[in-house]
Amino acid sequence: MGIDYKEELEGAAKTMILVHEPDTLIKLIVRTIVQKVGIRHAGILLHQKDKDTYILTVSRGTAGLKIPAGFARMDADNPLIRFFRENENKKLADDDVIVYEEARKLLSKNIPQEKIALLKGALRQMEIFETVACIPSYFRNDLLGIMLLGEKKNGKKFAREELNFFVALTSDVAMAIRNAQLFRELEMELDKKERLFIHTTVALTAAIDAKDHYTHGHTARVTDLSLQIARRLSQKDKKDFDEKFLEHLHIASLLHDIGKIGIPESILNKEGPLTDEEKKKMHEHPIVGSVILQPIKELEAAILGVKYHHEKYDGSGYPEGLRGDQIPLIASIISVADTFDAMTTDRPYRKGLSKDEAIAEVKQVSGKQFDRKIADTLIELYQEGKI
Amino acid sequence: MGIDYKEELEGAAKTMILVHEPDTLIKLIVRTIVQKVGIRHAGILLHQKDKDTYILTVSRGTAGLKIPAGFARMDADNPLIRFFRENENKKLADDDVIVYEEARKLLSKNIPQEKIALLKGALRQMEIFETVACIPSYFRNDLLGIMLLGEKKNGKKFAREELNFFVALTSDVAMAIRNAQLFRELEMELDKKERLFIHTTVALTAAIDAKDHYTHGHTARVTDLSLQIARRLSQKDKKDFDEKFLEHLHIASLLHDIGKIGIPESILNKEGPLTDEEKKKMHEHPIVGSVILQPIKELEAAILGVKYHHEKYDGSGYPEGLRGDQIPLIASIISVADTFDAMTTDRPYRKGLSKDEAIAEVKQVSGKQFDRKIADTLIELYQEGKI
Numbered sequence: 001m002g003i004d005y006k007e008e009l010e011g012a013a014k015t016m017i018l019v020h021e022p023d024t025l026i027k028l029i030v031r032t033i034v035q036k037v038g039i040r041h042a043g044i045l046l047h048q049k050d051k052d053t054y055i056l057t058v059s060r061g062t063a064g065l066k067i068p069a070g071f072a073r074m075d076a077d078n079p080l081i082r083f084f085r086e087n088e089n090k091k092l093a094d095d096d097v098i099v100y101e102e103a104r105k106l107l108s109k110n111i112p113q114e115k116i117a118l119l120k121g122a123l124r125q126m127e128i129f130e131t132v133a134c135i136p137s138y139f140r141n142d143l144l145g146i147m148l149l150g151e152k153k154n155g156k157k158f159a160r161e162e163l164n165f166f167v168a169l170t171s172d173v174a175m176a177i178r179n180a181q182l183f184r185e186l187e188m189e190l191d192k193k194e195r196l197f198i199h200t201t202v203a204l205t206a207a208i209d210a211k212d213h214y215t216h217g218h219t220a221r222v223t224d225l226s227l228q229i230a231r232r233l234s235q236k237d238k239k240d241f242d243e244k245f246l247e248h249l250h251i252a253s254l255l256h257d258i259g260k261i262g263i264p265e266s267i268l269n270k271e272g273p274l275t276d277e278e279k280k281k282m283h284e285h286p287i288v289g290s291v292i293l294q295p296i297k298e299l300e301a302a303i304l305g306v307k308y309h310h311e312k313y314d315g316s317g318y319p320e321g322l323r324g325d326q327i328p329l330i331a332s333i334i335s336v337a338d339t340f341d342a343m344t345t346d347r348p349y350r351k352g353l354s355k356d357e358a359i360a361e362v363k364q365v366s367g368k369q370f371d372r373k374i375a376d377t378l379i380e381l382y383q384e385g386k387i
Numbered sequence: 388m389g390i391d392y393k394e395e396l397e398g399a400a401k402t403m404i405l406v407h408e409p410d411t412l413i414k415l416i417v418r419t420i421v422q423k424v425g426i427r428h429a430g431i432l433l434h435q436k437d438k439d440t441y442i443l444t445v446s447r448g449t450a451g452l453k454i455p456a457g458f459a460r461m462d463a464d465n466p467l468i469r470f471f472r473e474n475e476n477k478k479l480a481d482d483d484v485i486v487y488e489e490a491r492k493l494l495s496k497n498i499p500q501e502k503i504a505l506l507k508g509a510l511r512q513m514e515i516f517e518t519v520a521c522i523p524s525y526f527r528n529d530l531l532g533i534m535l536l537g538e539k540k541n542g543k544k545f546a547r548e549e550l551n552f553f554v555a556l557t558s559d560v561a562m563a564i565r566n567a568q569l570f571r572e573l574e575m576e577l578d579k580k581e582r583l584f585i586h587t588t589v590a591l592t593a594a595i596d597a598k599d600h601y602t603h604g605h606t607a608r609v610t611d612l613s614l615q616i617a618r619r620l621s622q623k624d625k626k627d628f629d630e631k632f633l634e635h636l637h638i639a640s641l642l643h644d645i646g647k648i649g650i651p652e653s654i655l656n657k658e659g660p661l662t663d664e665e666k667k668k669m670h671e672h673p674i675v676g677s678v679i680l681q682p683i684k685e686l687e688a689a690i691l692g693v694k695y696h697h698e699k700y701d702g703s704g705y706p707e708g709l710r711g712d713q714i715p716l717i718a719s720i721i722s723v724a725d726t727f728d729a730m731t732t733d734r735p736y737r738k739g740l741s742k743d744e745a746i747a748e749v750k751q752v753s754g755k756q757f758d759r760k761i762a763d764t765l766i767e768l769y770q771e772g773k774i
Binding site for chain 2: 017020139172175178179182183186187189192194195196199201203204208211258261262292293295296298
């Protein structure tokens, strides 16, 4: 007998490996099985490694027969799980599979008392799930999962050949699912590390900020503003900035004033205008910042933002007097955000401007101090009430 | 005709999904094919997405026939690649496969001139590789790779059924490899993020260190010493510390003095003993540090090290006067490393001790200031010349 759904199911199984969202994957598979094989319902019990528990991850089928996913949960001492995990039981079942009707017959045979108890327990579980066959899947010696198959709609039994096919399929499925889970875990780990990095940098720069009594919260505001400008710029150009660019801009904004750690508190917090000598010291901070970060290869692109955020479009800035397009875009964006925030904040020697006044000044120096395109973007955001 | 190697190859392919080292995986597969199928050599050309190039990733077989891996590299305009990538060619080949002998026959048939040129080019490539059959593998519409099969050792041709089997196998193999590559990429991304985090934290804490003229390099030394102590402790206890613990200790050591950012430079760099008021300010730094890091959930375990690294075993430390086992292990380790480094470093009001003298003092206060087990470990490392 040929299995008419075989090719279709194999085809579906084939591309499973590269589907890395476990939920999508599992639902897809179980739905396909229910439809193609014409059974009343099917489900997959999957191993949750951390709790050593098997959870009915998905279940599809005729209403009333469908057990809510996550509802059924079996510990390692559940008889169905033990049956498949304890190696010596394998010889009881044909090819590792439990077929309800056949397994019942075993009960009257000459097998050890404790095996009878175990098997009875396992069969009771199958009754609860209205399952006629259970197909385990292993990787190395670990039981990864169990596929539960309900009755066929046409009332026929599963043929041996069909069961063999399901053994192969379940194994593919369980491995694909395990693979997807591992992928997801790794992605979550990556997200966590990213958050840790950003949050720690935020905490440390905020602490450094706090040394400079007059710039409290400056770093956070500049970061927020820079990212807003960049996103808007990218919309206007109708081309998305590379995600990487935004990431570098984020880090560069956070770290743009890091070099101020090299400036004595007496200068940072001086009440009154700075002397030429003190100004010179102050103007070193972009270079000091870039030197601090230099050893970090991954920050190469971000360092450009730190080093050049005090350059001006007409070449009158520092440290190198770069002009126009010589100034890296990342630095030009931070420059506008940084200056706008500085203008609107009180300083030892002057009161801060209102946003209105600051925007008027930005307009005036646009094309001189600032790249016109970026200054215009800031003005736009202001006019829309976004900043 | 049955294929006698089919089951074995399928079995090998089955567990491929969860092998996440691409190199191991590819070598395993090609070696198995060469052995089981009895062919003179086999290889796999794999797509390198970033460069849109196909590289002969592995090649196995009789000496002299084996092409060094990485040696052959085909761009997207190579006729063999184009043949498989341009959709309209598929109808030329049977089931997407090129079998050298059959494809040659096509040349004399009535097919368009440019197809003849393309096919000739592809066949020339096959001659160079002494390949009798090329089997492509796709995911969605992308050509992931091509399996190259050499002649059978027994001189027979590949049967249709065998080729069909190889089409299925190649597809599994290419997907498993692609999966492994994606996994590897994600792992590398994670490593990169980890390095970025550690390096940035090192740079920022070193910069903060530099404010305190008398503790230059202190953080780096304490970090190194703490990790050495922890590794030795774990060897002695014959149980490995959790990797996580070492990670937390690493971060906590880097950040242990971060709260000093809240102490005025005038106190940090004062030449002469501190007043009671100044000492009080100085003693706030573990709390200030823990407050700075508080918002970062992922640092919960590390913060314990920051907050309690000035507690003493007999309860006479600060900020909370914890004693004995109340003091988290992570803090007790940093405490020993921190004190030892402070003792051996020159301070404004006193010259540093020699290591010999410092160790003598550590012995004296062991069990009072320090957890005896940790102090002993430091002494051990010193006696072995490790510190």
